[in-house]
Amino acid sequence: MTYCSFCGKDDADGDHAFCRQRLSMIDPPRYCSECARRMVVQVTPDGWAARCSRHGEITSGR
């Protein structure tokens, strides 16, 4: 199972078109796509880094 990085719900459950739009425009991921835990997110002028306590860090560069 994977989870929506914007709303934290099951990716396969419901319509996530709005979530995808927000993620493509103005939002960094807030939820871990592997476990739906809320991540600690640091936004910087040219990127972001999001850390899940279980699954580690992802960044805008990766």
Next chain:
Amino acid sequence: MTAAPEQIDVLDEAREQVLERGVGLSEAQVLKVLELPDDRIPELLALAHEVRERWCGPEVEVEGIVSLKTGGCPEDCHFCSQSGQFPSPVRSAWLDVPGLVRAARQTRETGATEFCIVAAVRGPDKRLLSQVRDGIKAIREDGNDIQIACSLGMLTQEQVDELVAMGVHRYNHNLETARSHFPNVVTTHSWEERWDTLKMIRDAGMEVCCGGIIGMGESLAQRAEFAVQLAELEPDEVPLNFLIPNPGTPYENYPVVEGAEALRTVGAFRLALPRTILRFAGGRELTFGDLGAKQGMLGGINAIIVGNYLTNLGRPAQQDLEMLEELSMPIKALSQTL
């Protein structure tokens, strides 16, 4: 039977009053501008652009911002995803000094002259001020001469003096909305408390940066009230944000401000604040898209935040720099004062 007195068109009035004499519009006049029909928006924006060029010059001030302390704020500003009082997905985070130095360097590399360090707090404590002091020192040791602004909430006189001593040249503290609407937006502190901080900043010789957010349920009359209250403050800069309805906040289901309405607001605020740096800030990506951003730049705006915001992402800085080049708008150099 006597004829009805001839109605004077508000844009004709603005041409004589604001463009020729540099006197901002009154609250009643701003309201008339906000009520103009859509087909008069091009005329409004053209006039606002002329006013901006006449009283501010052609340069655009570019700024980058970063969140030093994210989330967990005790205040209940209803628009803010960083309040600890709402079920927002934003978690607390602290940026360390090397991260702050990198953010300042990224900002300077865009050609920006301003770098604003922001913290989600009611007001700074000793730990936060110490982090700011260490951060500014490290930015300077990195050879970065960018001008540093701060936004750390409400201040005491002692804290104002400390920031001046650190070399902070501008302080951001938004009034957010009209005084009459503020209690609907924030209940944990008052509009007057914010005003008091702004007065201390001004009296200490720091530049005052004070704006707000459009689209928080205020009426057009309250929007006009806000523009004139800002004008009374005589801020050096007014950042104009458009509400981003963020999940978990009380305003998460509020509609995004529609483009035409936003452009009317930009034009109206310029006509209320002819000599102020008027900055495009958060929310413009959702409200305007690419085309509207250009219209805003040609409608009275003379400053932008480039790159990302505090918790939301912006357009890549390069995209905005290319837009300015396409519009033949020079970027303000570090030695200039608008």
